[in-house]
């Protein structure tokens with residue numbers, strides 16, 4: 001069951017039935033294109049296909065050395081292995097873009113895509129590259145979670161001593177770190193200790209565990225120190241820009257890991273207008289892909305934009321209402337640009353015609369107050385986008401690696417181009433809601 005619990009993390013809302021997304025039976029998973037028969041997990045995972053921490057560092061250093069357009073800096077080190085957390089900056093324009101990848105260690109293709117993008121920006125030529133470098137300042141953290149990316153140890157999979165990838169970092173909660181372990185929304189893995197770093201951000205970047213009132217905590221289990229930290233809105237050091245829908249934000253992060261602290265500092269220093277976070281999700285299908293006959297296609301990627309009460313209230317807007325009324329700390333302008341930033345990805349993939357790349361779906365949005373998007377975008381009123389390419393690395397991974405990298409490179413490069421030439425503002429933001437909501441499908445190997 002441990003494996004199931006872990007597997008369902010990214011898709012947990014889907015599987016629990018609370019979301020907008022339906023889960024269809026995988027009994028005849030062969031019918032999905034590209035799809036069955038699914039590769040057995042043990043054959044699907046080939047970690048040598050991914051850059052390990054040392055290789056990633058060397059690759060970034062080589063790009064930096066050969067190009068005067070690139071600035072490479074180590075901004076921190078991981079909690080367990082002490083491996084570097086790298087930040088790369090390129091361009092010297094007025095529009096600032098911040099991108100993070102692999103905050104979940106088993107979601108590796110963003111880091112691979114960033115290497116390709118950086119090579120293009122470091123060495124490429126032509127009017128598009130020139131415009132991007134002139135108009136944008138791009139800050140990229142290729143791999144936020146080196147400990148999860150290069151995990152070696154007992155993760156309950158019988159692979160102790162072998163390199164694998166896992167979602168969490170490896171920080172073990174200790175008395176004194178905070179009054180309680182923040183356990184809601186998978187913030188902490190009790191079985192194989194470590195934090196979900198994308199539940200660990202604080203909407204108050206100055207927040208220090210222990211400063212909070214005792215009654216901000218909702219105690220779930222006193223003996224085990226399990227609780228959820230809920231911050232009263234009047235303690236949030238931000239202006240409400242779109243309504244006043246909450247009294248408290250639930251399950252805010254503690255910001256006690258070096259990885260989230262490094263990302264927060266990087267973000268505030270970059271002062272972004274645009275922010276993108278790259279993830280992987282479980283297997284999903286594009287529900288509209290069967291309309292022209294034949295089996296449905298698996299969705300290559302879902303996109304998600306944060307938005308607030310102004311859009312939540314519109315007719316026809318699908319929304320995960322059980323997580324409230326959206327993010328009221330983002331201006332309506334930033335919300336609109338968020339919808340445009342995600343919407344343009346579906347536009348971009350239409351050039352590939354009917355088939356595998358043109359299967360962009362939408363990931364139902366609801367705020368997670370410990371996440372990069374919901375906690376950090378309001379700090380600078382940045383528009384945000386979440387990319388969720390399909391399949392975690394220990395799920396189907398290597399078999400689909402090339403396509404996941406390609407769709408990410410396409411989406412990000414199109415975003416750079418359209419921010420640089422201003423045409424991102426021509427995207428009809430409501431077209432985002434026309435992207436079909438993804439439907440989850442069960443991985444037949446979940447019960448391994």
Ligand SMILES: [Zn+2]
Pocket residue numbers: 010104107278279280
């Ligand atoms: Zn993720």
